[in-house]
Amino acid sequence: MRFLRHPGPPAALRQNxxxxxxxxxxxxLKAGESVNAAVTGALARAGFASGFARLDGVAVExxxxxxxxxxxxxxxxxxxxxxxxPEGVVSIEKAGVIxxxxxxxxxxxxxxVWRGRDGARRAGHLLPHESFVARDARVTAWGIAGAAFIARDDAETNFKLFAAEPVSGGEGEGGLPALACTVRPNGDISLILETACRDNGLAEADIHGIGSLAGVDFTDDRHVPSHAxxxxxxxxxMRTAECQLDVALADMDGAVHEGRLARGENPVCVTFEVLxxxxxG
Structure with a gap:
């Protein structure tokens, strides 16, 4: 499997x-607010500091x-x-937020993934303080209790990255059992999540998240060669002890790719953040 050598010493703990x-x-989400303020403000009003949201259908300008x-x-x-x-209003087709x-x-x-005024599909990493909600929008999300995503300086990658950490308060009250996970470089994302779910009793789970992969292999034999x-x-x-991940991504040329990841063939590039x-039922 592909392997990237990062500038710092590998951390002993490979996932939280x-x-x-x-x-x-x-x-x-309120029009006129930055995407960062709109999402985190709405989460805070619901009583949560951390979670996951989908921004499908949100207009941004x-x-x-x-x-x-x-x-x-x-x-x-x-x-x-x-x-x-891009000029004008951009319509987010689908996006995930940690x-x-x-x-x-x-x-x-x-x-x-989003579409600009020219109608072309593009994808990437949204800059949350520089992008603004153009029209009031309603989105689905999960708030989490008992864990939080907290950005820490990471010596291995030399980035400041979210780390899943335990926090006190509310973890036993309502909601559904869940796992907050952050994954370090070079391990296969599907196999790591399978182990995490299995070891923590989540035999059947829905998996949400974002991250980066060092090249991508799909189950239909397509390959994306970009190392980031x-x-x-x-x-x-997660079904019957196997993790299936359908993803959308941008490569280093800006091309959009979609499909199901091949298990055991997709190492993390810098990080992956998952709920x-x-x-x-």
């Missing part, structure tokens, strides 16, 4: 897996985003492109 409770939510790029020096294994700034805390302030990490990609899980599930929620 924190049992928690996930609460289904509907969030009202201005929209600012980046795609993965080669690192300019050896201080990182990958970096970001110059900022893309919400948490960075530098003691609410912060989101968002990857998705920006990925969202569009449909993930696995026990399936109801």
């Amino acid at each position: 897996v924190v049992p928690c409770r996930a609460h289904p939510l509907v969030l009202d 201005p929209m600012r985003y980046v795609i993965p790029a080669a690192a300019p020096d050896d201080s990182h294994v990958a970096w970001y492109s110059a900022t893309h700034a 919400a948490g805390i960075r530098d003691d302030a609410p912060f989101i990490h968002c990857h998705g 990609t920006e990925v969202m899980i569009d449909g993930g599930q 696995a929620v026990a399936r109801q």
